[in-house]
Amino acid sequence: MFSRDDLQQLAEYQGQHAVLSLTLNVDPTHRTKDEYRLSLRHLLHSVQGRANGDVAVVERFFDQEYDWSGRGLAIFSNQQENFWKVYSLAIPIVDSIFIGPKPYLTPLANLWDVYGRFVVGLIDKQGARFIFVQLGEVIDGEGILGEEVRRVKSGAGSTPTGRRRNPDEPSDRHLNEVIKRNVKDTAHALAEFCEKHTPRYLVLGGNMEVVKEVRAHLTQPWAERVVGTIAGDVDVSDLVLRDRALKVVEEVEAQREAELADAAITAAAKNSHGATRIDRVLTAAHKGQVQTLLIAEGFKSEAYRCQHCGDVTLAPGTQCVFCGGAFELLPDAVEAAISKVIEQGGRVDIVRGHAALNEVGVAALLRY
Numbered sequence: 229m230f231s232r233d234d235l236q237q238l239a240e241y242q243g244q245h246a247v248l249s250l251t252l253n254v255d256p257t258h259r260t261k262d263e264y265r266l267s268l269r270h271l272l273h274s275v276q277g278r279a280n281g282d283v284a285v286v287e288r289f290f291d292q293e294y295d296w297s298g299r300g301l302a303i304f305s306n307q308q309e310n311f312w313k314v315y316s317l318a319i320p321i322v323d324s325i326f327i328g329p330k331p332y333l334t335p336l337a338n339l340w341d342v343y344g345r346f347v348v349g350l351i352d353k354q355g356a357r358f359i360f361v362q363l364g365e366v367i368d369g370e371g372i373l374g375e376e377v378r379r380v381k382s383g384a385g386s387t388p389t390g391r392r393r394n395p396d397e398p399s400d401r402h403l404n405e406v407i408k409r410n411v412k413d414t415a416h417a418l419a420e421f422c423e424k425h426t427p428r429y430l431v432l433g434g435n436m437e438v439v440k441e442v443r444a445h446l447t448q449p450w451a452e453r454v455v456g457t458i459a460g461d462v463d464v465s466d467l468v469l470r471d472r473a474l475k476v477v478e479e480v481e482a483q484r485e486a487e488l489a490d491a492a493i494t495a496a497a498k499n500s501h502g503a504t505r506i507d508r509v510l511t512a513a514h515k516g517q518v519q520t521l522l523i524a525e526g527f528k529s530e531a532y533r534c535q536h537c538g539d540v541t542l543a544p545g546t547q548c549v550f551c552g553g554a555f556e557l558l559p560d561a562v563e564a565a566i567s568k569v570i571e572q573g574g575r576v577d578i579v580r581g582h583a584a585l586n587e588v589g590v591a592a593l594l595r596y
């Protein structure tokens with residue numbers, strides 16, 4: 229299991245030698261084992277000659293140890309300093325490989341920020357069950373049971389003359405009051421559960437009429453974090469609930485990323501607070517302009533940077549057109565952009581399956 233502490237420790241790790249960071253999507257519902265092996269070979273090939281000891285250890289791990297369990301995998305290796313970490317994840321992760329002075333944490337950090345943390349609430353007239361899911365694993369659960377919802381026999385169903393008059397009215401009123409109280413208690417308990425776990429998203433299911441009521445009684449910020457609903461009865465297991473909610477959250481997240489990519493590409497076309505292509509994005513990053521960096525999954529590029537003014541180009545002349553400075557080669561320009569953006573407190577998203585972004589490779593929303 230991957231914990232917050234692991235993330236913190238990785239972020240603090242600083243060796244004298246380069247660290248190889250690898251993340252691999254191994255979700256059996258997406259592709260076959262052979263397809264993942266192929267993807268792994270491509271990733272390792274792309275860093276050929278740069279971290280041979282680490283690549284060999286990773287290959288040996290896949291050949292001899294790994295059982296292909298889980299849906300995502302993250303590996304960090306620095307053999308020269310005996311540093312080796314493997315994390316099997318319960319949710320899929322993007323494919324990525326980086327070699328740098330520190331572990332490359334963007335894919336894992338993204339999982340944490342977004343669909344790594346959510347609460348699922350299964351709600352009916354009498355009570356509710358909540359689970360908290362972190363990086364795909366069910367970490368905590370809680371059930372609340374309100375007053376039993378049943379009709380009370382009032383004995384006032386008929387008058388002495390035998391004429392029926394509103395036979396259901398008193399018991400219905402009682403019934404509604406009980407449900408109302410239970411709804412309030414449930415909304416209160418759900419808010420407390422959320423305060424304990426601070427989820428990014430909430431997914432609710434069960435009796436949809438009651439869900440609607442609970443949602444209306446839920447305090448902020450939790451009410452606005454409800455992103456969808458799922459089907460579910462009381463006897464549905466935690467893992468089934470998790471999987472249904474995960475689907476909702478994955479869709480919401482994919483939608484959010486697609487909208488960001490659209491916005492960045494449009495802004496770049498209008499030349500207003502947007503940039504596309506690695507040379508322009510990297511130049512903007514160098515000036516501290518990038519608010520959100522969007523990278524097409526698997527995109528890699530070399531680029532050249534002017535050592536004097538920092539301008540980046542893909543096709544360098546003999547000297548910089550702006551200042552006459554000399555160029556240096558950036559073997560992995562995407563990695564350079566990512567570390568620059570993170571350094572400046574910006575956000576990085578790796579986006580899968582966005583056609584326009586795949587064409588340009590990278591896009592950015594700019595601060596100014």
Ligand SMILES: [Zn+2]
Nearest residue numbers: 534537548551
């Ligand atoms: Zn220059």
